[in-house]
Amino acid sequence: MKSKKARVLTITLSVILALVLISVAAFQVFFRLPQPSYSGTITMEGLKNPVEVRTDDHGIPHIFAQDEDDLFFAQGFITARER
Numbered sequence: 001m002k003s004k005k006a007r008v009l010t011i012t013l014s015v016i017l018a019l020v021l022i023s024v025a026a027f028q029v030f031f032r033l034p035q036p037s038y039s040g041t042i043t044m045e046g047l048k049n050p051v052e053v054r055t056d057d058h059g060i061p062h063i064f065a066q067d068e069d070d071l072f073f074a075q076g077f078i079t080a081r082e083r
Contacts, residue, residue, distance in 0.1 A: 036081045036082065038055040038059075044073075044077070046073055047070050047073060047074075048066075048067065048069065048070055049065070049066040049067065049070055050066075051063065051064065051065045051066075051070050051071070051073075051074045052064040052065075053074060053078060061078045063075055063078065
């Protein structure tokens with residue numbers, strides 16, 4: 001029969017191994033998800049005027065619109081796209 005310390009050690013190591021395997025699997029799934037396209041032109045209904053969205057080197061979108069309605073519409077689209 002195993003001693004109590006050996007059983008506790010075995011269970012602890014098993015739990016740690018399981019957590020490591022789950023972490024590696026989650027990491028692989030997360031980084032293999034498709035990334036949104038940051039270039040090109042999208043035509044959308046609902047805009048009154050053209051809106052320009054530029055994404056900088058850090059992935060931060062900058063929205064240029066002629067009025068607030070178009071600005072907020074584009075901001076909502078960008079937020080949804082990033083989910």
